[in-house]
Amino acid sequence: MSRLVYVLNGPNLNLLGKRQPHIYGHETLADVEAECRKVAEELRLDIRFHQSNREYEIIDWVHEAREVAGGIAINPAAFTHTSVAILDALNTFEGPVIEIHISNVHKREAFRHHSFVSTRADGVIAGFGTQGYTLALRRLARLIDEKAS
Numbered sequence: 001m002s003r004l005v006y007v008l009n010g011p012n013l014n015l016l017g018k019r020q021p022h023i024y025g026h027e028t029l030a031d032v033e034a035e036c037r038k039v040a041e042e043l044r045l046d047i048r049f050h051q052s053n054r055e056y057e058i059i060d061w062v063h064e065a066r067e068v069a070g071g072i073a074i075n076p077a078a079f080t081h082t083s084v085a086i087l088d089a090l091n092t093f094e095g096p097v098i099e100i101h102i103s104n105v106h107k108r109e110a111f112r113h114h115s116f117v118s119t120r121a122d123g124v125i126a127g128f129g130t131q132g133y134t135l136a137l138r139r140l141a142r143l144i145d146e147k148a149s
């Protein structure tokens, strides 16, 4: 069972930490990646960390993950609420998928309350700030270890 995990980030997350800190905090996506790499080392995971504003690139990374990864952690951002295409791609991935949202989407606008991705995700983390990323890694490590035992 591969200990490689893909961490995928959707549109506008490249601007994280620069606006709306009251919703998304002050950490930049580079800060989040660094924290993920630190925790991944503790968990004996390798990670590939990506962000794109282009739906097709996220789909292509999911297809890549099918061949090499043991799990996917994904913050689809706005694609959460719109993308059947990303859901369809995730449905071709056989390993565990954890959906991450920095904010508690259920306390926000009604259009953020529905997620296409949640119909595939094995778990959803929302409202834990950027700590959700490392919590997702810990869950994926547990699931990968359980499958290997």
Ligand SMILES: O=C(O)[C@]1(O)C=C(c2cccc(Sc3ccccc3)c2)[C@@H](O)[C@H](O)C1
Pocket (backbone or CB within 6 Å): 011, 012, 013, 014, 015, 016, 017, 018, 019, 020, 021, 024, 075, 076, 077, 078, 079, 080, 100, 101, 102, 103, 104, 105, 112
């Ligand atoms: O809470 C999240 O992580 C979420 O996935 C992230 C989103 C999001 C939306 C716009 C921008 C950003 S990142 C950002 C934040 C502040 C300033 C600039 C960019 C994330 C939303 O589209 C989702 O509904 C919720």
